[in-house]
Amino acid sequence: MRIEEGFQQPPYPTEHPYLQDPVLPSLLRRILPHEIKKSVDSDLTRLGDVLVKDIRPLAPLVQPASVTQYDEFGRRVDILHTSEGWRRIEAFAIEEGYNAIAYELDYREYSRTVMFARNMTMTGDCHAIMCPMGMTDGATRLIHLFGTEAMKRELLPHLLSRDPATAYLSGQWMTERPGGSDVSQTETRAIPTERVDGDLGVPYILDGLKWFSSAAEGNMAVGLARTGDVSQGSRGLSLFLIPLRMGQYSSPLPNGVFLHRLKNKVGTHGVPTAELELRGTRAWLLGPLNEGVRCIARMLNITRVHSTIHCVGSLQRCLSIARAYSTVRAVEGGKTLLKDVPMHVAGLVEITLLYKALVNLTFGAIGLLGRSECGLASVEEEARLRLLTPTIKGYAAHWATAGMEQAMGALGGLGYMEETGIGRLIRDAMVEKIWEGTISVCALDLTRAVSKEPKAVTYYIEWGRSLIQAAQARLHSPALRAVEILSASLERLPVYFGESTTNALLTTPLLNYFAAISCALYLLEHVTWSISVKDATSEVDLEAFRRWVEEGEIAHTHDQMTKAQEDYHRRIALNSKIVYGGDVLAAKL
Structure with a gap:
C-alpha cells in the first residue's frame, strides 16, 4: 500500500490561543474595568493571530545554542551562537513589550494583569522566552528600587525598549558550585576599585565562578558577590550590576567574563545557560552594601x-x-x-x-x-x-x-x-x-513570611471569610456544602502554620494545602461574580468550584497534613530507613 492510500487522520483544528481559551476571557471580564477589557480583548485577539500565523512556524528553527571559545589563531573569543528561531522569537517578545507594559502603566494598577495575560497567551509558542525576559523584568525592578540615578537614566530606556536593535536583556547570576539555592556559601568576591569614566555607580572588581547563568546572551547581569567575611554567610553578600554587551563594552563577552561551557539541559534548549568565570570583572554596587539577599x-x-x-x-x-x-x-x-x-x-x-x-x-x-x-x-x-x-x-x-x-x-x-x-x-x-x-524552598519561604509577619495569616483568613460570606448570599444549595468544607479548611490554617515551626514534615504539605485553599477561594470569588452578572460561564464556574473542593485537592492535601502530624518523630526516622535501608540511625552511610 502506498503511504497516501488507506486511512488518513484528519489534522486537528488550530484553536485561537485567547478566544478559545476556556478560562482567561471570563476571568479578565471580572478583574478588568470595562474599557481596559475592551482594549485588551482586541489586542489579545490580534496577538493570538500573530502567534498562530507567524511564531508557531518558527518552532523547527529553535535549536540549542553553541559557543566558539577560540578562533583559528588560538585566541580566546567566547562567541555565543543562538539559533535563528530563538533570535526571532526574542525580537518578537521585545517588539510586543513583553515587560514594558508593566512599567509604561497605561493600564494603571492593572498593567501587571494585562502584561501577564499577554505573556501567558504567548507562552505555548515562545519556547521559554520568559527566562531572559523574566530576568530582565526583575533587573528592571531592581534598578527602579535600588539603582543610582545614572543607572536609571542610562539603562531603563534600553531595558524597556520595544526596538530589538536598542533593547537590553539581563541575566541573573546567583548560583555557584557550593550552594544552589543556598547563596550563603557564595565564593565570588567583590573588591572596591577606583572609578573610571562611564561608571554608573560605586565600582568593584569581581572574581569567582557562576555555575548556572541563564540568558548568557544578555547585555548585562545582576549577581551576588561577597563583600563581607565568609563567616557572615548571606549577610556578607552584596548585589552588583555587571555590564557586558552595552555602551563602552564591546562584544562578544568582554569585561573579564569567560564562558567556560554551555549547560546540557533536559529542556529550555533555546536558552543559552552557561558556566561563567569572572576574572577582574568590573561591576557596580546595586543597593546597600551587604544587603544583597x-x-x-x-x-x-x-x-x-x-x-x-x-x-x-x-x-x-x-x-x-x-x-x-x-x-x-x-x-x-x-x-x-x-x-x-x-x-x-x-x-x-x-x-x-x-x-x-x-x-x-x-x-x-x-x-x-x-x-x-x-x-x-x-x-x-x-x-x-x-x-x-x-x-x-x-x-x-x-x-x-x-x-x-x-x-x-x-x-x-x-x-x-x-x-x-x-x-x-x-x-x-x-x-x-x-x-x-x-x-521545598518555596514552602520554607512561605513559613518564613508568616514568621516575619504573624498577622499575615489572620489577614488572609479575614479576606477568605469575606469571600465566603458574600458567596453564601448568592450560591444555591448544591454549592453550599463545598462552601462549608472550604470554611472549615480555612479556619485550620493558624494551627497548621503554628505546628509547622516544630514539625518539619508539615512544611511542604502546608504549601500544597494553603495553595488548594487559595485556589478554592479565588474560584469562589469568580463564581460569585459570574452568578451575580449572569455570565455565560456561571454554571461551569459553579461546578468547577464544587468539584475542586469536594472531589479535588482540599481533601487530598488535608489528608497529607493529618499524616504528617501523626507521631512525626517516628515518621522522620522511618523515612530515613525506607530511603537508605537498614538502621541508618546507627550505621554510617
Whole structure:
C-alpha cells in the first residue's frame, strides 16, 4: 500500500490561543474595568493571530545554542551562537513589550494583569522566552528600587525598549558550585576599585565562578558577590550590576567574563545557560552594601510570577492540543469521536479543572502585585501577596507538568511525537520545579513570611471569610456544602502554620494545602461574580468550584497534613530507613 492510500487522520483544528481559551476571557471580564477589557480583548485577539500565523512556524528553527571559545589563531573569543528561531522569537517578545507594559502603566494598577495575560497567551509558542525576559523584568525592578540615578537614566530606556536593535536583556547570576539555592556559601568576591569614566555607580572588581547563568546572551547581569567575611554567610553578600554587551563594552563577552561551557539541559534548549568565570570583572554596587539577599528578594518576587506563568501557559497549550485532537480522532471502529467518549472527556476535565484553578490563583496574586507596585495595596493585601508569591510558584511548578503529561496521554502515541510540541513544553516547564526554588524552598519561604509577619495569616483568613460570606448570599444549595468544607479548611490554617515551626514534615504539605485553599477561594470569588452578572460561564464556574473542593485537592492535601502530624518523630526516622535501608540511625552511610 502506498503511504497516501488507506486511512488518513484528519489534522486537528488550530484553536485561537485567547478566544478559545476556556478560562482567561471570563476571568479578565471580572478583574478588568470595562474599557481596559475592551482594549485588551482586541489586542489579545490580534496577538493570538500573530502567534498562530507567524511564531508557531518558527518552532523547527529553535535549536540549542553553541559557543566558539577560540578562533583559528588560538585566541580566546567566547562567541555565543543562538539559533535563528530563538533570535526571532526574542525580537518578537521585545517588539510586543513583553515587560514594558508593566512599567509604561497605561493600564494603571492593572498593567501587571494585562502584561501577564499577554505573556501567558504567548507562552505555548515562545519556547521559554520568559527566562531572559523574566530576568530582565526583575533587573528592571531592581534598578527602579535600588539603582543610582545614572543607572536609571542610562539603562531603563534600553531595558524597556520595544526596538530589538536598542533593547537590553539581563541575566541573573546567583548560583555557584557550593550552594544552589543556598547563596550563603557564595565564593565570588567583590573588591572596591577606583572609578573610571562611564561608571554608573560605586565600582568593584569581581572574581569567582557562576555555575548556572541563564540568558548568557544578555547585555548585562545582576549577581551576588561577597563583600563581607565568609563567616557572615548571606549577610556578607552584596548585589552588583555587571555590564557586558552595552555602551563602552564591546562584544562578544568582554569585561573579564569567560564562558567556560554551555549547560546540557533536559529542556529550555533555546536558552543559552552557561558556566561563567569572572576574572577582574568590573561591576557596580546595586543597593546597600551587604544587603544583597534582601535586594534580590525583590527580583525573586517578579521572576517567580514569570515562572508560574510559564507553567500555566504551557499547560494551557497542552490542553488546547488535547481538546482539539478529541474533535477529530474517531474510535470504536471510526464511529465515535473522542469528544463523545465520556471516559476520555472525564480525563480532559481533570486537566481543565487544574488549569482553571491555577489561572484564578495566579491572577489573584498578579492583581495584588499590580496594586503593590502602584502603591495602592493595603497592609492586608501586601501581607497576602507575600504569602501567595512563593505559593503560586511552588504549587504551579509542581502540578502543571502532571496535567501536561495527562494531556500527552490524551493523544495516545501521537502525543509522544515531537511534532505535537507537547514533549518540548513538558521539558521546558520542568525547569520551573527547580528555577527560583524547588517546592521545598518555596514552602520554607512561605513559613518564613508568616514568621516575619504573624498577622499575615489572620489577614488572609479575614479576606477568605469575606469571600465566603458574600458567596453564601448568592450560591444555591448544591454549592453550599463545598462552601462549608472550604470554611472549615480555612479556619485550620493558624494551627497548621503554628505546628509547622516544630514539625518539619508539615512544611511542604502546608504549601500544597494553603495553595488548594487559595485556589478554592479565588474560584469562589469568580463564581460569585459570574452568578451575580449572569455570565455565560456561571454554571461551569459553579461546578468547577464544587468539584475542586469536594472531589479535588482540599481533601487530598488535608489528608497529607493529618499524616504528617501523626507521631512525626517516628515518621522522620522511618523515612530515613525506607530511603537508605537498614538502621541508618546507627550505621554510617
